[in-house]
Amino acid sequence: MNELLAELLSVAALAELGVLVLCLGLAGLVVRWLRPATAADGSVDHNGIWFGRRGLDGLLFPLTALALALLARALLKGHVPIAVFKLAVPLLVSLAIIRGVGRVLRAAFPASQLVRVFERSISWAVWAVMVLWITDLLSPVLSEMEAISWKIGGAPVTLRSLFEGALSAVVVLLLALWVSASIEARLLRATGVNLSVRKIAANATRAVLLLVGVLVAMSAAGIPLGALGVLGGAVGVGIGLGLQKLAANYVSGFVILAEQSLRIGDVVKVDNFEGRITDISTRYTVIRATNGREAIVPNELMITQRVENCSFADPKVALTTVVQVAYGTDLPALMPRLAAAVAAVPRVVAEPAPAVQLSQFAADGLELTIVFWIGDLENGQGNIRSAVNLALLAALNAAGVEIPFPQRVVHGTAAAAAPGSSTAAAAASGTAPAPQGPGTSLD
Secondary structure, eight states: OOOHHHHHHHHHHHHHHHHHHHHHHHHHHHHOOOOGGGGTTTTOOOTTTTTTTTTTSSHHHHHHHHHHHHHHHHHHHBBBBOOHHHHHHHHHHHHHHOOOHHHHHHHHOOOHHHHHHHHHHHEEEEEEEHHHHHOOOHHHHHHHHOOEEEEEETEEEHHHHHHHHHHHHHHHHHHHHHHHHHHHHHOOOOOOHHHHHHHHHHHHHHHHHHHHHHHHHHTTTTOOOTTHHHHHHHHHHHHTTHHHHHHHHHHHHHHHHTSSOOOOOOEEEEEEEEEEEEEEEESSSEOTTTSEEEEEEEHHHHHHHEETTTTTSSEEEEEEEEEEETTOOOOHHHHHHHHHHHHTTBBBSSSOOOEEEEEOOOOSEOOOOOOOSSSSSGSHHHHHOOOOOOOHHHHHHHHHHOOOOOOOOOOOOOOOOOOTTTHHHHHHHHOOOOOOOOTTOOO
């Protein structure tokens, strides 16, 4: 360690430092030059593993800098004492590992809040190992870990083997997550296949890759695969006792995606909650209402109870609105004009055509029910119904048709009363006082 400090304080270290800065600058230029080529339109995926959000926070920058640093160290070796690169190479390796772990986790679990915590923990562990490596304390620590041993399932296991196996397991699982995230992103971006089919393919691919990754990781960690029999029995008991609902939700999620009874984009009504399906995961389904509220419904409920799917076979749905016109209105001439006015409203489909029906002889007028169809229920009902009502009002005003007000007819009868009273006087004159009250009119 003292020799390294002496070499770092020498004049030759300044030349190494200049070469290292040049390597970092070249790495930044390479990343900046390659970054626009990540998409045809010049955009960059903020969750991308290679470039990240700003280019320099992706995995490509430390890997490029590490490659240039190794090349520069090989060229300088034999000409100047190597001191700066003894520190720079381990630091760049640590940075590449931390960037790779963080970017893979963010690509695999973009909505998880635990990614930052796990990434921070991995960062501290990697920096600790790098410090032990630089200070030449890593070999004594590994020797002490080798001396600590015990038996698992009759096989001797040391602390060092578990540590190295855990590292191998983490690497294998990260590779599995990376591959599954890349395949899932490609499947979800495809346009030739139904979205539900792509979703089940992505979920199945991730599950298979994670299963293979776990098996390979256990083998790398030195855990015999025969122990999976005991683990499988324990998992079976756990599912039988307390994980029935969780297992049922996962199985139901694959059933929903496989049979396509519910698809992403369908407008459904479940447990008096109506909205559009925005996502179907392996455990739950997300339903978003037109007012912005979202319901997270377990997949088991989507299988076991009645679900109203408004767009299963046909996305078109019928809506109705009611208007009254005065008695004596020429309905045969008016009804086609109202239907034409509704057909001209945007979002109202032409087939089936809007229909106007005489639904009731009401007390105040003739009640007309207007039936019209829309094909995008997920965009809301209130706005289209308001537009249709405004079109009807304009058509009625243009035709000079009156929308009647509530009317009441009061009939008075003569009643026997004592002589000299006001009631008797009114009866003698042939009139009767009208009852007073709000909304009462005399005709």
